[in-house]
Amino acid sequence: MALLTPNDLININKQLQEADSVVKRVTGLDIKGVCQSLYGTSPSSKKVGIVPVTSGNGIIGNFSASLHVITQYFGFDGFVTDMPDVSGYYEAVQNGAEIILMADDHTFLAHNIKNGKMANNQPCTGIIYAEIASRYLKADSKDVLVMGLGKVGFPGAAQLVQKGFRVYGYDPDARLLKRAVSNLGIIPFDPANPKKFSIIFEATPCANTIPEAVLSENCVLSTPGIPCAISEELKNKYDVQLVAEPLGIGTVSMLYSVL
Numbered sequence: 525m526a527l528l529t530p531n532d533l534i535n536i537n538k539q540l541q542e543a544d545s546v547v548k549r550v551t552g553l554d555i556k557g558v559c560q561s562l563y564g565t566s567p568s569s570k571k572v573g574i575v576p577v578t579s580g581n582g583i584i585g586n587f588s589a590s591l592h593v594i595t596q597y598f599g600f601d602g603f604v605t606d607m608p609d610v611s612g613y614y615e616a617v618q619n620g621a622e623i624i625l626m627a628d629d630h631t632f633l634a635h636n637i638k639n640g641k642m643a644n645n646q647p648c649t650g651i652i653y654a655e656i657a658s659r660y661l662k663a664d665s666k667d668v669l670v671m672g673l674g675k676v677g678f679p680g681a682a683q684l685v686q687k688g689f690r691v692y693g694y695d696p697d698a699r700l701l702k703r704a705v706s707n708l709g710i711i712p713f714d715p716a717n718p719k720k721f722s723i724i725f726e727a728t729p730c731a732n733t734i735p736e737a738v739l740s741e742n743c744v745l746s747t748p749g750i751p752c753a754i755s756e757e758l759k760n761k762y763d764v765q766l767v768a769e770p771l772g773i774g775t776v777s778m779l780y781s782v783l
């Protein structure tokens with residue numbers, strides 16, 4: 525499980541603002557607008573209880589505080605409980621939380637205790653980053669490249685297939701590539717025989733996963749992957765429209781999916 529570090533989350537509000545302006549440039553919508561079109565739900569100021577969890581590797585510095593900033597940025601009424609774990613959950617419900625946000629080392633969930641809906645961060649992240657990529661106003665074809673077909677990448681690839689794109693996918697894990705080809709009907713991308721794309725979605729925990737040969741001028745790279753999939757040098761050389769943010773875009777996708 526690739527865990528966030530406090531350093532990934534420094535000044536999350538500025539990171540959200542920067543990501544929002546790229547999303548607007550790429551899709552014509554802001555992040556909230558993409559969520560509304562994805563889930564058909566509208567903005568809400570619902571009370572969100574953020575519960576720190578000490579299990580496993582324990583509390584991650586800046587994590588709960590960042591979730592608080594994220595809920596406020598997107599217009600929800602968030603609060604972080606004083607206590608963690610079971611006591612924190614009890615405190616959140618006692619203080620009127622309608623949605624609970626909490627994460628251990630394996631699962632980051634949003635649970636709407638009023639309507640029973642529950643969301644998992646991994647598919648919600650893949651779906652929204654794929655949706656942003658698919659809405660690139662200047663895309664010159666329906667071809668899209670997906671790098672990484674794991675817990676975030678596979679649901680993102682499924683979203684792109686569902687929206688009628690011609691999805692080329694790659695993962696060095698042959699089992700996962702085979703699963704995506706047989707379950708989603710994607711085209712296995714051959715790194716030895718690359719082609720250029722204007723839309724790329726990446727979801728891997730590795731740097732430099734995007735070969736220069738697939739980059740076209742002004743292409744969109746939509747990636748939740750940490751560290752970033754592309755070097756600053758390549759990003760500048762091709763003027764890549766990079767949509768990348770460590771926590772907030774995936775979280776607001778979870779929140780809108782449980783409204």
Ligand SMILES: NC(=O)C1=CN([C@@H]2O[C@H](COP(=O)(O)OP(=O)(O)OC[C@H]3O[C@@H](n4cnc5c(N)ncnc54)[C@H](O)[C@@H]3O)[C@@H](O)[C@H]2O)C=CC1
Binds near residue numbers: 751
């Ligand atoms: N920004 C955000 O909001 C979020 C970011 N993440 C990050 O997204 C990344 C992916 O997370 P998961 O899908 O849960 O991990 P995962 O381990 O389930 O999947 C990652 C996949 O990438 C593949 N991969 C590795 N190198 C590759 C390469 N060169 N080309 C293509 N595929 C390659 C691996 O074989 C693996 O199947 C992690 O870095 C995680 O921290 C996860 C959730 C939210």
Ligand SMILES: N[C@@H](CCCCNC(=O)[C@H]1CCC=N1)C(=O)O
Binds near residue numbers: 575576577579
């Ligand atoms: N238990 C800790 C939070 C652990 C979160 C681990 N999961 C990740 O880092 C995932 C979530 C999005 C990106 N990576 C706390 O409450 O402070």
Ligand SMILES: [Mg+2]
Binds near residue numbers: 769773
């Ligand atoms: Mg994110």
